[in-house]
Amino acid sequence: MTGQWGDLGLPPGSSSFVMQAMVARHYLDGGNYPVDGAKSIAAAIVPVIERNGGTVIFNAGADEILIYHGQACGVRLENGDEIEASLVISSVGVVNTFGRFLRNYQKELGGQAKLAQVQPSSGHFCLHIGIKESAQALGLNKTNLWVSPGYNHDENAENFLSNQCNDFPVVFISFPSIKDPSWEILHPGTSTIEAITMANSSWFDKWKDLPWKRQGQEYKDYKGNISSRLLEVIYQYVPAIKGKVDYYELSTPLSTRDMANYSTGELYGIDHTTSRFQLRWLTPDTPVKKLFLTGQDILTVGVTSSLMSGLLTCSAILTEFGKRYDSREV
Ligand SMILES: Cc1cc2nc3c(=O)[nH]c(=O)nc-3n(C[C@H](O)[C@H](O)[C@H](O)COP(=O)(O)OP(=O)(O)OC[C@H]3O[C@@H](n4cnc5c(N)ncnc54)[C@H](O)[C@@H]3O)c2cc1C
Known part of the structure; x- marks a missing residue:
C-alpha cells in the first residue's frame, strides 16, 4: 500500500498517512500527462496573463520582496531592477520566501522561527x-x-x-x-x-x-x-x-x-510530515499585507496540487481585497 511513497518523498514511517492515502487514491483513476509535455502548462497560462494586462518576464531571478510601510509593493530582481506591484504572490516555496526574499525583515516576521518548524524534502x-x-x-x-x-x-x-x-x-x-x-x-x-x-x-x-x-x-x-x-x-x-x-x-x-533554486536539491519543497499539516501559517496569507504564497508548500506536492494552490491563493486575495480587485484583474 505504501509502495508509491517516492511520490511524496518521505518513507511511510515518517510521513502523514493522509498524504500517502491521497497519493494512492489519485492513481486509482489513472494518471494524467500534459500533451506536448510540461511546457504546455506555461504555454497555456502565459496568454491568459497577457490578455489580462500582465507581463511575463523570463530568465529573471527575483532577489527580494520590497516592503513599504508594512505592505508588499514589488520585487527586486537579481540584476537590480525593481518591479512595482499592487500585490505580490510568491511561488518559490516558503524557504526561499521567508529565508531569502524577506531576509531584511527577519525580526519583524519571525522568518527563521517559522522555517525551524519545517524540514526540506x-x-x-x-x-x-x-x-x-x-x-x-x-x-x-x-x-x-x-x-x-x-x-x-x-x-x-x-x-x-x-x-x-x-x-x-x-x-x-x-x-x-x-x-x-x-x-x-x-x-x-x-x-x-x-x-x-x-x-x-x-x-x-x-x-x-x-x-x-x-x-x-x-x-x-x-x-x-x-x-x-x-x-x-x-x-x-x-x-x-x-x-x-x-x-x-x-x-x-x-x-x-x-x-x-531548491537549496538542498529538494524533490518536493518541504517534507510531508504530520507536523507540517498542523502549521497554520502554511496558507496563502502572510503577515505582510499584500504578500501571498502559492505553490506546493501551502498545499501538497504535485502538479495538480500546485495548480489548485493557485485557486486557493486567488480566493484568499479576493476575500481580502475583493472590493478593490475583481476576479478578472487578479
Ligand atoms: C524529478 C521530479 C519529478 C516529479 N514528478 C511529478 C509527477 O510526475 N507528477 C506530479 O504531479 N508532480 C511531480 N513532481 C512534483 C511537482 O513537480 C511539484 O510538486 C510542482 O512542480 C511544484 O510546483 P510549484 O509551482 O509549487 O513549484 P516549482 O514547480 O518548483 O516552481 C517554482 C518556480 O520558481 C522558480 N524560481 C525559484 N527561485 C526563483 C527566483 N529567485 N527568481 C525567479 N524564479 C525563481 C523556479 O525556477 C521554479 O520554476 C516532480 C518533482 C520532481 C523534482
Whole structure:
C-alpha cells in the first residue's frame, strides 16, 4: 500500500498517512500527462496573463520582496531592477520566501522561527534517458515502475542515506514520451525514460561552491557511477532498451539547486510530515499585507496540487481585497 511513497518523498514511517492515502487514491483513476509535455502548462497560462494586462518576464531571478510601510509593493530582481506591484504572490516555496526574499525583515516576521518548524524534502537524483527507437518498436508501455529492494521502505531509505553503496531505496522509472500523445508526431522514432531516486545533499558538500558544469572530473566520475547503477536497475526491469540508449544525463541535488533554486536539491519543497499539516501559517496569507504564497508548500506536492494552490491563493486575495480587485484583474 505504501509502495508509491517516492511520490511524496518521505518513507511511510515518517510521513502523514493522509498524504500517502491521497497519493494512492489519485492513481486509482489513472494518471494524467500534459500533451506536448510540461511546457504546455506555461504555454497555456502565459496568454491568459497577457490578455489580462500582465507581463511575463523570463530568465529573471527575483532577489527580494520590497516592503513599504508594512505592505508588499514589488520585487527586486537579481540584476537590480525593481518591479512595482499592487500585490505580490510568491511561488518559490516558503524557504526561499521567508529565508531569502524577506531576509531584511527577519525580526519583524519571525522568518527563521517559522522555517525551524519545517524540514526540506529529500534531495534526489534523476537520470534522463534518450533512446533512438520508438516506444512501440521497443514494446514499452506507460506504466510507472517502482523498484524497491524490499518491503521495509523506512529501513531501505535509512540504509541508503547512511551509506550510498547500499541499494537504492526506491527507483521510480517512468516513460514520459509514451504518455504524451503528440510525441510520436513531433519526435518520431525516439523515446525517453526517467529514473528517480533519493540523494543526500551532504554528499555534494565538496562540490557545492563550484560553478555549474565546472565541478571537475571527480564529480563527473561520481555521476557516471550513479548513472551506471541506475541503468543496471532499469535494464533489469526494461531489458528491451539494453544497447539502445543514445543519451543519458544525471541531475543531482546541485542541478536542482542551480536550475530550480531548491537549496538542498529538494524533490518536493518541504517534507510531508504530520507536523507540517498542523502549521497554520502554511496558507496563502502572510503577515505582510499584500504578500501571498502559492505553490506546493501551502498545499501538497504535485502538479495538480500546485495548480489548485493557485485557486486557493486567488480566493484568499479576493476575500481580502475583493472590493478593490475583481476576479478578472487578479
Ligand atoms: C524529478 C521530479 C519529478 C516529479 N514528478 C511529478 C509527477 O510526475 N507528477 C506530479 O504531479 N508532480 C511531480 N513532481 C512534483 C511537482 O513537480 C511539484 O510538486 C510542482 O512542480 C511544484 O510546483 P510549484 O509551482 O509549487 O513549484 P516549482 O514547480 O518548483 O516552481 C517554482 C518556480 O520558481 C522558480 N524560481 C525559484 N527561485 C526563483 C527566483 N529567485 N527568481 C525567479 N524564479 C525563481 C523556479 O525556477 C521554479 O520554476 C516532480 C518533482 C520532481 C523534482
